[in-house]
Structure formats: C-alpha cells, structure tokens
Amino acid sequence: MNKNLLVIVRTVVMIAIAVVALFPIYWMVMSSFRTHEEIFKYTTLSPELFMPVRWTLQNYKDIFLDPSKPFGRYMLNTLFVAAFVTACGLVVNAMAAFAFAKLRFPFKKLLLTIFMSSLVIPYEVIMIPQYLLMRDLSWINTFTALIVPQIVWVFGIFMLVQFFSDVPRDILDAGRMDGAGWLRIFGKIVLPTAVPAMITLGIMTFLNQWDSFLWPLVVINEEKKQVIQVAISSFQSLRNISWGKIMAATSISSVPVLVLFLFLQRYYVQGITMSGVKG
C-alpha cells in the first residue's frame, strides 16, 4: 500500500540525515586514533577510510605531553573559568530575577526596561571598549578578564523571571510572618522550587563558556593561560602538525560535553524552547 511506501521513504530520509549529522563527529573521533601516516594513506573509497587500521593512543599522549602546547593545562583553564562563571552567574542572575519576579519596589518597570535594553547591544560594538577597559584595569592575560564581564546574563535573568513568577506570593508572605528575612526566603523557599530552571541555566552558561572563543582570543595572549577553543584553532597554524593530534584535541574537548549533554538534554532543550516560544 501507498502508506507503507511513505513510511519507508521517510525512514530512509531520516537515517540519511542522521548519517550526515553524525558523520563529521564520527570521523573526528576515528581520525584521532590513527597514526600520522595512516591519515594521508587512504585516498580512495575503501573500508580503511572509515575505521583505523592500526589503532593508537599516541595522538592523545602527544597532546598532553607536549610542553609547548600543554593541552591538559588548557582544559583545566577552561574548566576553571566555565565553572566559576556558571556558579557566580547563577547566584547573581537568580537574585536579580527573584527581585523582578516577586518583589514590589519603586522604579521596577524602569529598571526592568534598562535591563531589557541591554539585549539589543551587540557584542561586536562593545568588544573594543571592553578590551580597552580590561587594559585600563590591567586585567589583560588574567582569568579575571575571562570571568567577571561574563557573569551577568540578561537572557538568563529573563528565563528565571518566567520560572519565579509561578511561585505563589502567599508562600513568601508566610515566610515573612515567620520572621524570615528576604535572603532566607530566597535561599530556602524560592530557589528549591526552581532547581530545574537553575540546572537549565547552569548548563547553558557552562556550555557557552566552554565554547567561548572571540573574547579569550582578544584578551588572552599568554600561552599558558589560553582556553581550549582558541588553543585548538592555534594548533592548525603550527607547521607540520599532524591531523591526528588536532583530532585528538577536538575529540577530548567535545566528547565529554556530548556525553554530558546526552544525560541532561531534557534541561538544555527546555531552555532553548523557552527562548523560542516566549521570545
């Protein structure tokens, strides 16, 4: 029947697209296990093209042991910066979001508008003065430059405002009656209800920082303080660098993130959906 044919066609199309989506990643991981000679050896269609013949971990050893390009160091740098920004960002943004969502105070609308208006300011415009500001503060080549300007995230504040507005005001007032201060109410009553939202925001912040490229490229020139994405791009400008090493570097910096995503994808996808539907 016609309908069966349709299902078959659809399934074939879906599998084909899945192959396109996954192939570059598969190829990256496979190449990272190849020896230097092997990568350039097979230039015709053959099974060897899709699977290493002699599996090797040499590429991984090389990138971690090379003292001029200490890859482990780059990973630790990035991890440190991303974790720090995520932790500070969650606190600062959640506090602001709570005030906007639940508290009553003069000039709330005006302040909210000011926060909102920052969303139209493009990064390209403020990048140059931000760099000059870092220079004036002597923050160039420090992690402070990577962390402090990245903490506040207005999009994150708005996402949390949506979540916090569902918290009934009565609970807050009840907390007040019991003599709890606002900080306590925020920490003990409001935050626990927003754990999924905080996870979502946390993942998005962390991934943004893990992927961060342009800003570190501009403010970090010292080899030892570089972050992972910029380090990978600088690998390619080296002469005679083996593709296997580049692929080992990209694999080791993306596969853990991919695995993490598989476990937490519900939260991540939810964050995107919210930005799309309410935006």
Next chain:
Amino acid sequence: MKRLKFAAYDKQESRAAYLFIFPAFLLLALFIFYPMFRALLISFQNYNLISTRSAFAGLDNYAKLFTDRDFGASLWHSFYFTLVVLPVQTAISLGLALLVQRKFRGVGFFRTVYFIPVVVSFAIASTIFKLLYNKDYGMLNVILKGIGLQGVDFLSNPDISMWGIIILCIWRAMGFVMIIFLAGLNNIPESLYEAAHVDGANPLQRFYLITIPLLKRTMAFVVIITTMDALKIFIPIYITTSGGPAGSTSTVVHFIYETAFKQMNMGYAAAAAFLFFFLVLAISVVQLRIFRTDVEY
C-alpha cells in the same frame, strides 16, 4: 490587584529588592552600558592603540567607511551568506521538525541525533570541516572522487569558498532551529488538523492552510534570530579561511576584528561596528513589521 501607591511600598522589601538587583546592575553598567557609551565616543576619534594618541575626528571614520572597498566587500559577503543561509537553513530545519514531530518508535533517538551538532562548539566544528574539505586528503573529496565526481576545492577557490562555510554553519545550526520549530508545531492544537481532515483537506493543504499560518510567530523568531546570527558570522571564517582566499570570505565582524586587533585602529573599527549595528537593527525592525501577526488560535 489594585495599583499600589508609592508610599505603600514596603520599605524593607524595596531595600531587599535593590540589594538583590545591585550586583547584576553593577556588572551590567560596567561591562555593557559603559562600553557601549565609550564605543560611541571612540568611533568619533582617531583612536590608534599603537601610537596611543587619540584625536577628535568627527564623522571622518564614518565618511571613510562609505568609500572603503574592503568594508563594502565584507558587508556584501555577510549579506550574501545570510541570503543563502536564511531560506535554506529555515527550510531544512522545518523539514526536520516535521519529520520528527509525530510520535513513533525511535523518534527520540532521531531528535537527539539531529541536535548533537549543536553541542559541538563552533571552533571545533570549523576545525573538523576544514580537514574534511581538504583538497587532497579530505574525506569529502575522497568520497566525491570515489563515486566518480570531480573533487571540489571548498576553501581555496574564491568562487565557492563561501559555500564551504555555509554548509558547515547549516550542519551545526539545523538541530537548534528544529527544536524551536518543534515547540511551535506542538503549540498548534491537534483539533484544527482533525477538523481540516474531516473537511477533506489533503496533507499539502493542511500544511499551507494550518501549519504555516499558525507557525508565524515561531517563524518570525527563527527568521530574526537566524538573520542576526548569520550577519555576525565570524568563528568559522577566522578558523577555516581567515577571510581568504582573496578576501572572498571576509565578513563584517571579521573586518572589525582585523581592523581593531590586527591594525590596532580602534576608532575606525568602532565606527564600522556602529554602522553595522544600525543596519542589523533596521533589518530586525523591518522583519518584525513584516511578521506582525494577527492570527489567533
């Protein structure tokens, strides 16, 4: 709830609110608003990092931009890129969303797989594709030659180098847009489709008469976001071609980056950034007007 008078605000509550907002506000003022203001000032100056002298230049930077061929070319490349990516990527993503919208066995697997490229960072995706595109040893050309086609020199032929970058960007972004479309599709009530089915509408009619009109808000969001992101394309350019060959892939942000941090000409770069900003803003406003929706459901 009735409007509270100024005096009726709880003093303690107001104070708490300001304290809660203060850290975010301070960071915002220092790292977003102040730089924005300073960018405007710098754009009116001859601000060169090497000579560390800055002289007031009035509108000179802006006037110079209008006759700068490199800037013009970079603008054109950004627009060309966007004009291709916007329709192609939107269509592919909508197609993907429609494919995985219905619930059937294994649909979750496909959704996850289509989304995976989004999680790969732009720098890494660009690196992978740069090697995949390699003329002699790249997998893509090996496959093309293997099935009897001509190899394509994706990144070093000025005529098609932009296409290499376009493919890479669509590969990475399609899953992201798919998720947004999926959310939009799920907001359309199933009863509408059932009613149309009863009235004898075929699947194509249902798509054009129900799905597309009711997807207008989602579509507006996708179009505006895609346009903004596409116009600002930078990372893949920087990594795969550095604007070459022969400047054929230099986009506006790449031009700004080169001018500011390679030639150290901050004033000129800031002026270019501002000009570009107003252009993007104008385009977004026009798009918002076009998409202003009156469909309710």
